[in-house]
Structure formats: C-alpha cells, structure tokens
Amino acid sequence: MDTILRGLDYGMISSLLSEEEILVQHTARDFVEAEVLPVITQHHRDETFPEELVPRLGELGYLGSVYPEEYGGAGLGAVAYGLLNQELERGDSALRSFVSVQTSLVMYPIWAFGSDEQKRRWLPALASGKAIGCFGLTEPDAGSDPGAMRTRASRTTDGWVLSGAKMWITNGTIAHLAIVWARDDQGEVQGFIVERGFNGFSAPKMVGKLSLRASITSELLLDEVPVPEANRLPGAHGLAAPLKCLTQARYSVAWGVIGAAMACYETALRYAGERIQFGKPIAAFQLSQRKLVWMVTEITKAQLLAVQLGRLKEQNRLRYQLVALAKRNNVWMARECARLARELLGANGIIDEYPVMRHLMNLESVYTYEGTHEMHTLIVGEDLTGLSAFN
Amino acid sequence: MKICVLIKQVPDAGSVLRIRDDESWVEEDKLVFTANESDSYALEEALLLKEAHGGEVIACTLGPERSRQVLKDALSKGADRAIFLHDESFNNLDCNGLAKVFAKVLEKEHCDLILCGLQADDTGEAAVGPMLAQELHLPHVTMVVQTELLDGGLKVKQELEGGWFRQVETSLPALLTIQSGINKPRYASLRGIMAMKKKELRELSATDLGVPATELAPMQTLQRIYVPVKTKETVYLEGAPEEVVAQLVDKLANEAKVL
Numbered sequence: 147m148d149t150i151l152r153g154l155d156y157g158m159i160s161s162l163l164s165e166e167e168i169l170v171q172h173t174a175r176d177f178v179e180a181e182v183l184p185v186i187t188q189h190h191r192d193e194t195f196p197e198e199l200v201p202r203l204g205e206l207g208y209l210g211s212v213y214p215e216e217y218g219g220a221g222l223g224a225v226a227y228g229l230l231n232q233e234l235e236r237g238d239s240a241l242r243s244f245v246s247v248q249t250s251l252v253m254y255p256i257w258a259f260g261s262d263e264q265k266r267r268w269l270p271a272l273a274s275g276k277a278i279g280c281f282g283l284t285e286p287d288a289g290s291d292p293g294a295m296r297t298r299a300s301r302t303t304d305g306w307v308l309s310g311a312k313m314w315i316t317n318g319t320i321a322h323l324a325i326v327w328a329r330d331d332q333g334e335v336q337g338f339i340v341e342r343g344f345n346g347f348s349a350p351k352m353v354g355k356l357s358l359r360a361s362i363t364s365e366l367l368l369d370e371v372p373v374p375e376a377n378r379l380p381g382a383h384g385l386a387a388p389l390k391c392l393t394q395a396r397y398s399v400a401w402g403v404i405g406a407a408m409a410c411y412e413t414a415l416r417y418a419g420e421r422i423q424f425g426k427p428i429a430a431f432q433l434s435q436r437k438l439v440w441m442v443t444e445i446t447k448a449q450l451l452a453v454q455l456g457r458l459k460e461q462n463r464l465r466y467q468l469v470a471l472a473k474r475n476n477v478w479m480a481r482e483c484a485r486l487a488r489e490l491l492g493a494n495g496i497i498d499e500y501p502v503m504r505h506l507m508n509l510e511s512v513y514t515y516e517g518t519h520e521m522h523t524l525i526v527g528e529d530l531t532g533l534s535a536f537n
Numbered sequence: 538m539k540i541c542v543l544i545k546q547v548p549d550a551g552s553v554l555r556i557r558d559d560e561s562w563v564e565e566d567k568l569v570f571t572a573n574e575s576d577s578y579a580l581e582e583a584l585l586l587k588e589a590h591g592g593e594v595i596a597c598t599l600g601p602e603r604s605r606q607v608l609k610d611a612l613s614k615g616a617d618r619a620i621f622l623h624d625e626s627f628n629n630l631d632c633n634g635l636a637k638v639f640a641k642v643l644e645k646e647h648c649d650l651i652l653c654g655l656q657a658d659d660t661g662e663a664a665v666g667p668m669l670a671q672e673l674h675l676p677h678v679t680m681v682v683q684t685e686l687l688d689g690g691l692k693v694k695q696e697l698e699g700g701w702f703r704q705v706e707t708s709l710p711a712l713l714t715i716q717s718g719i720n721k722p723r724y725a726s727l728r729g730i731m732a733m734k735k736k737e738l739r740e741l742s743a744t745d746l747g748v749p750a751t752e753l754a755p756m757q758t759l760q761r762i763y764v765p766v767k768t769k770e771t772v773y774l775e776g777a778p779e780e781v782v783a784q785l786v787d788k789l790a791n792e793a794k795v796l
Contacts, residue, residue: 149606152569166730169613173725207727220727230727 154408157446162453163225170226174233177206182237187498189360193353195240196360197320204275208234208245210253217257217265218273225456228401232452236405239508240361242398247316248272250394252279255325255337258390259381264339268323280321280349282312282340282366283388289314290521290536292327293385297368299328299336305374306330308338311367314515318349318364325379326366327388337379337387346371357511359504393466396516397459400472401452403480403512404445406505410480410487411441413500417491428490437486444479451475467529474522481509538592538686540583541648543639543666544576544611546604547659560761572607575654579715581722582684583652584615590686593617595646599627599638608738613725618737626743631755632664638753639665640672641746650691651712655680663714670712677712678705682719 149168150160152175160168181202189196203209212227213219222230227249235242253272256264271277288294297310308328318324324340324347340347346369351362379387415438418429428434455472458464484506488495496503513519521536528534548554549569557564572580583594596611598604599622608619622638630638643651651670656663663679670677682702683694692706696716725733743750772788774781790796 149609165609166734169609169725169730169733170727172610173613173727173730177724205726206724207729211727215728220731222727222731226727 154411154442154445156442157449159446159449159453163229167223167226167229170222171229171233173206174208174230175236177202178233178237178241182234182241183501186238186241186360187501187504189240190238190498190504191359193355193359195244195317195320195362199241200244200275200278202275203245204273207273209248209275210269210273212249213253213257213269213273217253217269218271219269223456224397224459225453228398228452228456231398231402232405232408234405235402236409238360238504239402239406239512240358242402242405243316243358243361246395246398246402247281248279250398251281251391252323252325254394255281255379255382255387255391256339259337259379259387260339261376261380263376264379268339271322277322278317278320280315280317280324280364280366281388281391282315282318282324282326283392284312284314286311286313290518292388295327295329295335297326297328299330299338299373301331302372305372306338306378308340308368308371308373311365313365314352315349315364315366317362318366319351319362321349324349324366325391326368328368334383335385335387337382338373339377339379340366340368340371340373341377344371344373355511357507359507389466392516393469396469396473397455397464399512399516400455400469400476403476403509404448404452406509406512407441407445407448407480407483410484410502410505411438411445413502414438414441414487414490417494417500421492434490437490441483441486444483448476448479467526470517470522470525473516474519474526477509477513478519481506481513484509538586538590538650539595539646539648540586540592540650540652541595541597541643541646542576542580542583542611542616543651543653543669544580544596544598544607545573545654545657545659546570546598546600546607547573547657550574550658556762556764560763561759562762570603570606572610573654573658575656575658575715575717576607577654577722578717578719579652579654579713580611580614580616581720582715583650584723585720586650586684586686587615592649595620595648597639597642598622599630599635601628605738609733610725612733612736612738613729614723615729616736619739621738621740622746623740624743626750626753629755629758630753631757632662632668633756634753635665636668636672638743638746638748639669641748642741643669643673647710649709651675651710653712653714655714655716666712666714673710673712675710675712676707677714678707679714680716681713682716684713684719 149165151171207220211220211222214221231242256268283292285295300307322342326338326340330336348367349364351364418434419427421428451472487502524535549571552568555564587594594616595618596608596616597620598607605621653666667677678693678695680696681693682696685692690708695703695705774784
C-alpha cells in the first residue's frame with residue numbers, strides 16, 4: 147500500500163495501519179493545519195477556548211466518532227480514533243481535551259450507562275456539537291482518591307437533590323450538560339445528567355491557569371440542585387462507572403500526546419537546521435543530534451505502544467492497567483520531548499511564535515490529569531505485585 | 538445531473554524537488570503526492586452542484602498505482618464512484634494521448650458536465666481539458682470562477698487577463714476547467730471515510746478501453762528538465778544625479794519593465 151502517514155513516521159507505523167486509518171490522519175492533519183494552528187496561539191494568549199471550531203468538529207464527525215451512526219458517530223475503530231486524537235493534540239492539548247471529554251467522558255457514560263431516551267436525546271446533539279458536555283468527578287478534596295467525594299445525591303419523592311462542588315472540570319462553563327457523580331443516601335456512587343439552567347447549578351470559570359490556556363476549566367457548584375429521576379444514568383452503579391469513563395479518556399490521552407511530541411520535534415528539527423552558530427547549523431552539533439534522536443526514538447516507541455493499545459481495544463482485550471502504563475509512558479515522553487525541544491530552540495523556545503512552550507505548558511496538566519503519573523505508576527505496580535500501595 | 542471530475546495526482550506543493558541524474562523528470566521516491574489543487578476545487582464544485590440539483594459525481598484519474606489515492610480521497614469527500622485508468626502504456630502520454638484515453642471512457646458515461654482543474658500543478662500545460670472537449674465534440678469554458686445551472690444550460694463566470702471577467706452561457710453537456718478559489722474544498726468527514734470502502738472504484742486498462750497503442754504515440758516528448766540558471770549582475774550608474782536618474786528610469790521602464 148502506498149498510502150503513508152503524513153509527517154514523522156520513522157518506524158514505518160504506516161505499515162501497521164489500514165487505508166481508512168491513514169485517511170483519518172491525513173484529513174485531521176489538514177484540518178488542524180488550516181483551521182486550528184492559525185488561531186490557537188491567540189486563544190492561548192487570551193485564555194479562551196476556540197468555540198468557533200466546535201461546529202466544524204461536529205461536521206467532520208470528530209465528536210463521538212467511535213459510536214454507531216444511529217447516535218451520530220462514524221463507527222470509527224480505536225486506532226483511527228487514536229490517530230485523530232494525535233492530530234488534534236498536535237494542534238493543542240486543549241482541542242484534544244475538548245474532544246476527549248465530549249467523546250469519552252460525556253458521550254461514553256450516556257452510551258454505556260444511559261437509558262434509550264437519554265441516548266436519543268443527547269448523543270446526536272453531542273456528536274454534532276450542538277450540545278457541549280462536561281464530566282464532574284474530581285472535587286477540591288478528592289482528586290486521585292475519587293472515592294472520597296463529598297457530593298451527595300439525596301432521594302426525593304420525584305427525583306434527587308444534588309449538593310456539593312466539583313473542580314478542574316474541562317468545558318464546565320460552556321457546557322449544556324454535566325455528567326455529575328455523587329454518593330446516594332446508601333453511599334453508592336450514581337451518575338446524573340445535570341443540565342445548564344437547573345436551579346442551584348452554576349459553573350464559574352477558573353482563571354489564572356498557565357497551562358491548557360485555550361481550554362475552559364471550571365468549578366461546578368451544586369447547591370441543592372433538583373434533578374429528575376429521568377436524568378439519572380440507570381446503568382451506572384458504584385465508582386467503577388466513572389473509572390470506566392476515565393479509562394476511555396486515558397486511552398485518548400496516550401495517543402494525543404504523541405501529537406504534541408511530534409509538533410515539538412518537528413519544530414526543533416527545523417530550527418536546528420536553520421539556526422547557524424559557529425558557522426554551521428546547530429543540527430550539526432552532536433549534542434543537538436542526541437536530543438533529536440532521543441525524541442524520535444521515544445516518539446516511535448510511543449506510537450508502537452499506542453497502536454498495540456488500539457488493536458487490543460478493538461478486540462475488547464484491553465486491560466485498564468495497560469492503558470495506565472501507556473498514559474504514563476507517553477505523557478512523560480511528550481513532556482520530555484517538549485523540554486528538549488525548548489532547549490534546542492534556546493531563547494526562541496520561550497516565545498509563542500513557536501508552539502513548543504505552549505505544548506510544554508499544556509503537558510504539565512496532561513501529566514497530572516486523567517490520573518496522575520504517580521497514580522498510574524501505582525496502578526501498574528499493584529498489577530505487577532498484587533499489592534496496592536494506595537488502598 | 539451526472540458530473541465527472543478529472544483529478545491528477547501531483548507532488549505536494551511543499552515538496553523539495555530533486556532532478557533525476559538523466560534530467561528526464563524529478564526523483565519521486567521521497568515526494569509526498571496529493572490531488573492537484575485546482576482539481577480539488579473542481580471536485581468541490583461538482584459536489585456542490587450535486588447537492589443542489591441531485592445526480593451523481595464520478596471521480597476519474599489516470600496514473601501509476603499511487604494515484605489511486607486521489608480517487609479514495611474523492612470518494613471519502615462524497616463522490617459516488619471512481620474510475621482508475623491504469624496501464625503501463627499510459628505512462629508516457631502527452632496531452633493528446635491523455636485526452637484520447639479520457640474520451641474513450643467518457644464517451645460511454647454520457648455525463649452532463651465534465652470538470653477539470655485549470656491546469657496541473659506539475660506540468661502546467663492547461664491542455665487536457667480543452668483537448669478532451671474537442672475529442673468529445675463538447676463546448677468548453679476555461680478558467681471558470683462561478684457556475685450557475687440554468688434550465689437546460691449553464692451560466693459561468695470566466696476569468697480573463699488583467700482582472701477582467703466575462704459571463705458565458707453554454708449548453709449541456711459541456712466541459713469546464715475550474716480556477717482555484719471558486720469555492721472552499723471540504724475535508725472528508727469521518728463518516729465519509731468509513732463509507733469510502735463500500736463505493737465502486739473501477740480500474741480500466743488500455744485493453745478494457747480498446748485504445749490502440751498507435752493512437753497514443755506521443756506527439757511531443759519531454760527533452761530535459763533543469764533548474765534555470767540564475768545570473769546576478771551589479772551595474773553602477775555613474776554621472777551627475779540627473780543623468781543617473783534618467784538611466785535608472787530607462788532601465789526600470791525598458792529592462793525591468795516595472796514602470
């Protein structure tokens with residue numbers, strides 16, 4: 147097959163991919179080059195999310211692409227979905243985060259745990275971008291330990307009343323609905339669809355972030371919010387439900403960060419070839435070459451790991467521990483690539499004329515969200531030894 | 538309305554071109570190939586016409602195995618089916634030969650409209666479209682920047698030189714060559730990509746078409762390609778300021794021709 151991936155493919159990963167998968171990468175790359183890269187730096191400076199891109203994401207089928215067509219999806223395979231995330235994050239982690247949240251943290255729980263009515267009402271709207279969703283699990287005092295959540299759902303005669311606060315919620319302020327996780331009177335974790343405009347519900351934007359600046363991050367404040375029983379996710383029982391959502395999201399992170407690493411590597415390679423010092427391009431110096439080689443080596447390894455992850459997912463054989471391993475490795479790899487690229491660019495590495503510092507700043511969040519690097523270490527550690535270091 | 542779009546695969550505009558040692562063509566090994574730019578606009582125009590008036594869009598290309606890709610891209614974007622003209626005897630066709638081969642296919646398709654890009658970004662001859670129209674005895678309009686379907690015909694806006702335009706009405710069937718910028722080419726949606734595999738992509742050889750090799754013998758051959766030699770010459774104008782100005786004006790007007 148002659149069709150090959152665009153951009154960096156040192157390990158000939160193309161040979162592991164189908165024609166459709168490669169076409170998905172081509173199209174997503176064209177879209178990001180033409181419509182994301184020209185605007186993203188300004189959004190990053192202004193701390194604004196490129197909302198104007200949401201309808202385009204919907205038209206192209208990038209929201210909820212993995213779900214069946216009847217729900218507005220495209221029935222995309224896991225590897226093609228991974229490549230899509232890679233290309234979006236090559237633009238900016240904010241864009242990939244938006245798509246990950248919509249697809250894995252909002253559409254997934256409705257698709258996996260929702261009623262038919264909830265699926266019919268929300269999935270096509272979320273797939274088209276007409277509705278934006280967010281996912282409320284993390285709380286001010288419950289991050290890596292979500293089981294410590296304080297948000298409560300009390301039964302009333304005709305529904306529920308939710309009280310509590312969520313924090314670090316991507317899309318919160320612009321969302322039409324929030325998937326909120328709360329403990330019921332019996333202590334069981336339940337999932338609810340909380341709609342914008344419900345009494346007592348607000349989602350103020352968190353400001354002052356120096357990372358993911360082109361993404362909206364919010365608090366969700368639930369002050370005795372009445373929620374009808376029809377908005378409870380009937381299939382979600384216990385903490386396993388939101389954790390399943392996070393495994394989906396972590397999968398997209400493991401792929402997405404490869405794109406950020408590629409953007410940093412491509413910038414560094416070009417810069418090193420053009421920057422002349424001591425009469426020759428800095429790419430000719432051994433120390434520069436070492437950095438570039440490290441980046442390509444680690445990106446190639448991360449790509450192979452991601453493809454394997456995707457193939458296992460397509461066969462329903464993917465264990466969450468392997469997702470943790472891949473998220474942990476690939477984000478670390480991308481963060482290191484961003485730092486090496488920043489070093490190669492010297493002083494130019496810190497200005498936003500180049501994408502490197504923006505990616506570097508973003509990756510600091512990605513290192514921590516969707517399960518911190520440390521928690522993923524302990525998840526894999528527990529799996530290897532049979533001994534939990536945190537529970 | 539049945540529309541056929543001719544699409545050529547060409548090296549991507551960002552490619553670094555290296556000339557083969559024998560100066561016969563460029564090294565193709567490391568090139569990234571893509572659909573010719575104005576052909577992409579032609580495809581989009583066909584899709585827009587189909588969406589507005591119904592019908593069918595057929596994408597057609599001629600070339601080596603790798604050029605099959607432009608048809609898959611077209612199918613992903615919404616073309617209904619594709620025709621791939623692939624044969625060793627097609628390798629060195631000139632514009633005349635290309636027009637003859639395309640004519641063989643299209644005389645059987647009975648399209649209402651044939652759309653081509655204005656010219657290929659690699660060879661830049663802008664000849665296959667008009668020559669194909671001649672082969673098929675169809676009216677043609679080149680450099681089209683706007684189309685409007687009339688009752689039984691087509692009104693198009695044609696770009697002329699020097700910023701001029703003219704309106705032309707033509708009967709159908711007809712052939713148009715489309716200028717870049719006429720519309721905004723779409724990206725393939727994920728659903729489009731997933732649907733692509735189910736669409737027809739028919740491959741036809743010279744034998745399938747019944748084109749005798751004698752008819753395809755090139756009337757022109759490429760002798761050599763080369764990078765133009767750049768020359769740089771610095772001339773110092775001397776004399777009194779008035780004389781220098783006069784010399785400068787003369788050179789700008791008559792040599793550089795910028796005045």
